[in-house]
Amino acid sequence: MxxxxxxxxxxxxxxxxxxxxxxxxxxxxxxxxxxxxxxxxxxxxxxxxxxxxxxxxxxxxxxxxxxxxxxxLEESRDIIDMYAADRDNSDQLQTLINKIREKRAQLQHQLFDIETMIQDLNEAENNLIEAMAKHDQKPTLTEKR
Amino acid sequence: MxxxxxxxxxxxxxxxxxxxxxxxxxxxxxxxxxxxxxxxxxxxxxxxxxxxxxxxxxxxxxxxxxxxxxxxLEESRDIIDMYAADRDNSDQLQTLINKIREKRAQLQHQLFDIETMIQDLNEAENNLIEAMAKHDQKPTLTEKR
DNA sequence: TATTACGTTGACGTTAACGTCAACTTGGTG
DNA sequence: CACCAAGTTGACGTTAACGTCAACGTAATA
CATH class of the missing domain: 1.10.1660.10 (Multidrug-efflux Transporter Regulator; Chain: A; Domain 2)
Known part of the structure; x- marks a missing residue:
């Protein structure tokens, strides 16, 4: 990038x-x-x-x-700094790579969290829609999704 | 859930x-x-x-x-409350469903953000690794001036 | 019985991420 | 020229999310 x-x-x-x-x-x-x-x-x-x-x-x-x-903000600064890293200092390069891997692992965890939370919300929505249907029998304008 | x-x-x-x-x-x-x-x-x-x-x-x-x-924390409380919603108040149910959809849309955006950030990090890592490889071919300049 | 471990309720302190406001410059525009 | 819009630098205020005491209660253990 x-x-x-x-x-x-x-x-x-x-x-x-x-x-x-x-x-x-x-x-x-x-x-x-x-x-x-x-x-x-x-x-x-x-x-x-x-x-x-x-x-x-x-x-x-x-x-x-x-x-x-x-x-x-500090984490974002770290990420920004990665792009502007000093390509001549191999020590720094190595620590940068480590930081990147750490951050990526964290993001992958976050990705999983989000996916399950979306699933949870889908379930919750379905339950609520079902509850509403039972509550008032007249057809609701609320279509699924 | x-x-x-x-x-x-x-x-x-x-x-x-x-x-x-x-x-x-x-x-x-x-x-x-x-x-x-x-x-x-x-x-x-x-x-x-x-x-x-x-x-x-x-x-x-x-x-x-x-x-x-x-x-x-307030947003999390909202989500928690969704699970314990009053199933007899259809007005509340409808606003809950709306909240859920809003939150889900936001999460989907976030999911996209994360995926692209992971991609960015992958690229950054590759660049750094390449830089290191080039660097290591020259005799390591341990002494700095 | 005395001590220790675990719990409780205030009350105040702290940090990140800005908002708000005051006092000032500076480059156009009527 | 006088003025305005857009910019600047402090300096102080604010909110969320806790941390850090102090002073106390209670149950088990030595």
């Missing part, structure tokens, strides 16, 4: 303002600055104003995806 | 102390009491001591699974 957003044919616009990104991802500018404080972003400056590259935008997307999955 | 743990042939022991559950799930007793404060559990009492049924234990497991998936 390598966070560098190969130049596609579209999008002439190569940079973003902070409020553009905030609007696009439906977060506040405060949040974006906060992520910078925490070392997850470090955009260039035009004078004192921040300007964001497509790569910065991709990082933001990774952060928000991580949040949806319950990762802490 | 219906949180009632059908009596299986095993487990003569029908109840648990707070510290037993804490040990089993590797959390503190404070945490368990906190969940009760928040209305996610309400165990019986023996005098002033709490005693937990297998159903309570199952609820705890649901809470912790929810946590792994990034659910808030």
């Amino acid at each position: 390598a966070i560098s957003d190969h130049k596609s044919t579209e999008s002439k616009k190569r940079t973003y303002s902070i409020s553009e990104l905030a609007a696009e991802f439906d977060i506040t500018t405060r949040t974006i600055r906060f992520y910078e404080e925490k070392g997850l972003l470090n955009p260039n400056r035009n004078g004192q104003n921040r300007i964001y590259t497509p790569a910065d935008r991709t990082k933001l997307r990774l952060i928000l995806r991580g949040k949806r999955l319950g990762l802490s | 219906a949180i009632s743990d059908h009596k299986s042939t095993e487990s003569k022991k029908r109840t648990y102390s707070i510290s037993e559950l804490a040990a089993e799930f590797d959390i503190t007793t404070r945490t368990i009491r906190f969940y009760e404060e928040k209305g996610l559990l309400n165990p019986n009492r023996n005098g002033q001591n709490r005693i937990y049924t297998p159903a309570d234990r199952t609820k705890l497991r649901l809470i912790l699974r929810g946590k792994r998936l990034g659910l808030s």
